[in-house]
Amino acid sequence: MQDIKVGLIGFGTVGQGLAETLHSQENRLTKRTGMKIGIKTIADTRARALPAHLEHIHLTQDARDILADPEIDIVVELIGGMEPAKTFLLEAIAAGKHVVTANKALLAQTGSEIFRKAAEKGVAVGFEASVGGGIPVIKALREGLVANRILAISGIMNGTANYILSRMTDEGIPFAEVLAEAQKLGFAEADPSYDVDGIDTAHKLAILMSMAYGIHITNREISTEGIRNIEPVDIEMAREFGFRIKLLAISRNHGEHVEARVHPTMVPGDKLLASINGAYNAIQFKGDCVGDILLCGLGAGKMPTGSAVAADVVDIARDIACNSVGRVPPLSYQLSQFAPRRITGMDELFGPYYFRFTVKDEPGVLASIAGVLSAQGISIASVIQKGRRGQEAAVPLVILTHAARESDVEQALTRIGKLDAVLAPVVKIRILEQEQ
Amino acid sequence: MQDIKVGLIGFGTVGQGLAETLHSQENRLTKRTGMKIGIKTIADTRARALPAHLEHIHLTQDARDILADPEIDIVVELIGGMEPAKTFLLEAIAAGKHVVTANKALLAQTGSEIFRKAAEKGVAVGFEASVGGGIPVIKALREGLVANRILAISGIMNGTANYILSRMTDEGIPFAEVLAEAQKLGFAEADPSYDVDGIDTAHKLAILMSMAYGIHITNREISTEGIRNIEPVDIEMAREFGFRIKLLAISRNHGEHVEARVHPTMVPGDKLLASINGAYNAIQFKGDCVGDILLCGLGAGKMPTGSAVAADVVDIARDIACNSVGRVPPLSYQLSQFAPRRITGMDELFGPYYFRFTVKDEPGVLASIAGVLSAQGISIASVIQKGRRGQEAAVPLVILTHAARESDVEQALTRIGKLDAVLAPVVKIRILEQEQ
Numbered sequence: 001m002q003d004i005k006v007g008l009i010g011f012g013t014v015g016q017g018l019a020e021t022l023h024s025q026e027n028r029l030t031k032r033t034g035m036k037i038g039i040k041t042i043a044d045t046r047a048r049a050l051p052a053h054l055e056h057i058h059l060t061q062d063a064r065d066i067l068a069d070p071e072i073d074i075v076v077e078l079i080g081g082m083e084p085a086k087t088f089l090l091e092a093i094a095a096g097k098h099v100v101t102a103n104k105a106l107l108a109q110t111g112s113e114i115f116r117k118a119a120e121k122g123v124a125v126g127f128e129a130s131v132g133g134g135i136p137v138i139k140a141l142r143e144g145l146v147a148n149r150i151l152a153i154s155g156i157m158n159g160t161a162n163y164i165l166s167r168m169t170d171e172g173i174p175f176a177e178v179l180a181e182a183q184k185l186g187f188a189e190a191d192p193s194y195d196v197d198g199i200d201t202a203h204k205l206a207i208l209m210s211m212a213y214g215i216h217i218t219n220r221e222i223s224t225e226g227i228r229n230i231e232p233v234d235i236e237m238a239r240e241f242g243f244r245i246k247l248l249a250i251s252r253n254h255g256e257h258v259e260a261r262v263h264p265t266m267v268p269g270d271k272l273l274a275s276i277n278g279a280y281n282a283i284q285f286k287g288d289c290v291g292d293i294l295l296c297g298l299g300a301g302k303m304p305t306g307s308a309v310a311a312d313v314v315d316i317a318r319d320i321a322c323n324s325v326g327r328v329p330p331l332s333y334q335l336s337q338f339a340p341r342r343i344t345g346m347d348e349l350f351g352p353y354y355f356r357f358t359v360k361d362e363p364g365v366l367a368s369i370a371g372v373l374s375a376q377g378i379s380i381a382s383v384i385q386k387g388r389r390g391q392e393a394a395v396p397l398v399i400l401t402h403a404a405r406e407s408d409v410e411q412a413l414t415r416i417g418k419l420d421a422v423l424a425p426v427v428k429i430r431i432l433e434q435e436q
Numbered sequence: 437m438q439d440i441k442v443g444l445i446g447f448g449t450v451g452q453g454l455a456e457t458l459h460s461q462e463n464r465l466t467k468r469t470g471m472k473i474g475i476k477t478i479a480d481t482r483a484r485a486l487p488a489h490l491e492h493i494h495l496t497q498d499a500r501d502i503l504a505d506p507e508i509d510i511v512v513e514l515i516g517g518m519e520p521a522k523t524f525l526l527e528a529i530a531a532g533k534h535v536v537t538a539n540k541a542l543l544a545q546t547g548s549e550i551f552r553k554a555a556e557k558g559v560a561v562g563f564e565a566s567v568g569g570g571i572p573v574i575k576a577l578r579e580g581l582v583a584n585r586i587l588a589i590s591g592i593m594n595g596t597a598n599y600i601l602s603r604m605t606d607e608g609i610p611f612a613e614v615l616a617e618a619q620k621l622g623f624a625e626a627d628p629s630y631d632v633d634g635i636d637t638a639h640k641l642a643i644l645m646s647m648a649y650g651i652h653i654t655n656r657e658i659s660t661e662g663i664r665n666i667e668p669v670d671i672e673m674a675r676e677f678g679f680r681i682k683l684l685a686i687s688r689n690h691g692e693h694v695e696a697r698v699h700p701t702m703v704p705g706d707k708l709l710a711s712i713n714g715a716y717n718a719i720q721f722k723g724d725c726v727g728d729i730l731l732c733g734l735g736a737g738k739m740p741t742g743s744a745v746a747a748d749v750v751d752i753a754r755d756i757a758c759n760s761v762g763r764v765p766p767l768s769y770q771l772s773q774f775a776p777r778r779i780t781g782m783d784e785l786f787g788p789y790y791f792r793f794t795v796k797d798e799p800g801v802l803a804s805i806a807g808v809l810s811a812q813g814i815s816i817a818s819v820i821q822k823g824r825r826g827q828e829a830a831v832p833l834v835i836l837t838h839a840a841r842e843s844d845v846e847q848a849l850t851r852i853g854k855l856d857a858v859l860a861p862v863v864k865i866r867i868l869e870q871e872q
Binding site: 025029033034128134139143144147276289292293294296298301303315319321323324329334 | 453456457458460461464465467468469470564570571572575576579580581582583584585650708711712723724725726727728729730731732733734737739740742743744746747750751754755757758759760762763764765768769770773
């Protein structure tokens with residue numbers, strides 16, 4: 001029986017999840033694959049001992065013990081961050097080992113180098129766990145939807161941000177309070193910026209766009225806006241209009257150019273994405289043949305992510321056994337077919353908007369604002385003005401527009417921002433177009 | 437460049453979808469796979485000509501022209517039904533050709549023979565399109581969730597039944613009326629029994645159970661109940677209790693035995709399955725590592741199903757190119773590892789129930805019925821009695837129970853059915869347990 005040996009670098013949450021998964025599923029995997037697949041060595045600079053049921057695994061503080069071991073077929077990198085993760089991955093590839101990683105930051109920033117070097121060495125790169133945690137989203141896009149032109153990607157790709165927005169929505173608690181509580185409970189990092197500022201979501205979108213369109217793109221090319229400025233009043237207003245606010249990654253394929261953006265979005269309540277709550281992720285693809293496909297599940301966590309890493313290990317083990325490494329190009333297209341594509345400028349976007357103005361409660365304010373919008377060719381769909389508390393109090397004025405060009409919106413908002421009656425910066429939230 | 441030649445038997449809706457997909461995606465598939473993949477011959481007893489853009493394909497009335505052609509690598513069967521589909525598939529396998537089918541009825545009834553013969557000949561069997569139309573559900577279960585013990589399957593697997601229930605729910609129209617309209621619009625067959633009596637759903641559940649558990653099971657072992665008896669009053673009552681009625685396939689893995697059932701189900705409104713409407717399908721797996729994964733998309737139709745068949749063709753083409761046929765066992769487990777498993781008796785089920793009694797509007801009726809339920813150890817959660825119109829009129833009495841054993845329920849309902857005040861057969865609808 002073929003015996004596939006894995007070296008695991010990084011024994012944090014996901015690393016432990018992988019070790020638990022491969023241990024608990026050992027017999028099942030043999031019944032499915034006809035192979036024995038197990039971890040030979042774990043390298044972690046901090047780990048001093050392994051749990052009793054994993055004691056047959058060799059523990060080392062030095063990743064080079066894995067990289068230099070000729071018996072190890074597959075190296076799994078679960079350290080995260082840029083270095084030393086990148087060095088270890090490149091050394092593993094140079095040593096002719098297949099690699100698996102969940103490191104979306106690394107792939108979104110220097111993926112093209114990693115995939116090129118792996119192709120040159122003829123080794124596999126697995127990265128299912130980098131997007132959507134346990135959801136088999138990479139495999140679905142690369143293989144299940146292979147016979148589709150991908151027209152759009154949209155999704156909730158960060159469980160922490162979605163958890164925070166869900167609690168804000170359900171309980172009316174302000175952002176800072178939910179974040180503090182999530183940090184105390186371990187659902188959010190001490191430095192939450194990757195999650196709440198949309199950076200992690202942009203990493204994931206970059207990976208999916210590479211595969212969907214056959215383009216090299218880094219997260220730096222993705223317009224990224226987080227959820228720190230969302231206030232309970234926005235969530236309340238969203239509810240009145242039948243929306244829920246979600247942090248979405250969105251890309252639409254316009255042929256010559258493709259959209260690439262991450263921002264809080266008003267999602268119509270009848271869309272499935274509006275019903276994805278808590279730590280769940282959901283990723284939706286629109287294919288020209290298949291229509292809309294939505295995949296939903298836990299986007300993070302020890303065992304879900306461990307399960308996705310294990311699926312990559314099994315996939316590569318099968319290719320080793322069949323001598324078929326390279327059977328499916330990791331990024332869906334062959335690297336030689338990758339071609340540049342312009343990213344749609346944000347000023348070119350065309351869609352409906354939610355604006356919340358903080359204005360003086362005096363006559364004529366709505367008329368002035370509406371006048372500026374109208375002069376810019378922006379058509380108003382709905383207005384809510386509430387909470388009149390006297391002449392000088394600041395009151396919210398909420399306006400929903402029909403589809404408008406973002407460049408027109410920006411010009412109008414700049415002019416409106418200069419009006420005497422406007423007391424604070426405007427809050428602008430894009431509304432998900434119905435066609436998506 | 438490797439040139440993979442496909443023979444297509446059956447040029448109906450899905451066959452046309454496959455031909456359109458492979459034609460429209462030809463360049464994209466080459467950029468992805470490095471191969472040329474195309475249809476060489478189409479066999480259909482009724483087709484007399486192909487559309488202009490498919491004129492390079494050979495058209496024949498005789499499937500044997502495909503089966504006897506040594507140039508053809510992959511035979512796609514899209515006739516449907518038992519014969520001659522089965523004969524063609526077995527002849528193709530005997531001729532050493534790889535096969536792809538969307539024929540869930542055939543696989544659910546004689547799949548074990550087909551998979552065994554294919555394994556003996558060393559040829560591949562693709563059947564992604566047999567469950568969930570365009571949704572890559574087979575690949576997700578077999579490969580994405582490979583490192584999971586599957587604890588439960590639940591899903592909406594028939595778009596026609598879901599369309600009918602959705603319209604009944606949204607518009608309050610009775611079953612027969614929606615069905616007649618769906619038939620007129622071509623959404624439902626002239627003989628709708630496969631769709632509305634749950635048979636098609638049972639076929640699909642049998643296929644998923646085979647893969648999830650490594651067992652041979654046919655749809656005849658699956659308790660199957662359709663939606664013909666659902667009345668607008670049940671949908672209205674469901675709404676009052678926060679449920680939506682869906683035709684679900686359900687299997688839960690109890691280790692020594694596994695549940696296998698298809699029936700209308702009260703789904704709590706906060707579950708994603710409750711929000712899957714119209715012709716959409718959604719299939720949910722619970723894995724011991726990954727938790728709940730839900731996949732949603734169009735469960736039927738020319739292009740979505742064509743896209744799934746094309747994905748199978750590409751998968752097999754890759755295995756041909758890499759000489760890696762058999763890399764993944766089609767039913768997830770190796771056939772040698774298949775083992776029998778007892779199917780849970782319906783009388784062993786334990787869960788909450790919805791009952792609608794049609795009773796005389798007279799004092800003491802509720803007391804008698806509640807007394808019988810109580811004597812059988814069935815605990816009442818809620819009661820609605822409405823529409824009193826005078827002493828002799830029949831009125832609906834609706835009772836929701838806490839979790840109860842189905843054998844107790846059946847005994848209680850038999851006794852209640854004999855009460856003088858009960859005027860019509862009771863309607864019993866199972867409620868989806870919250871843990872799912």
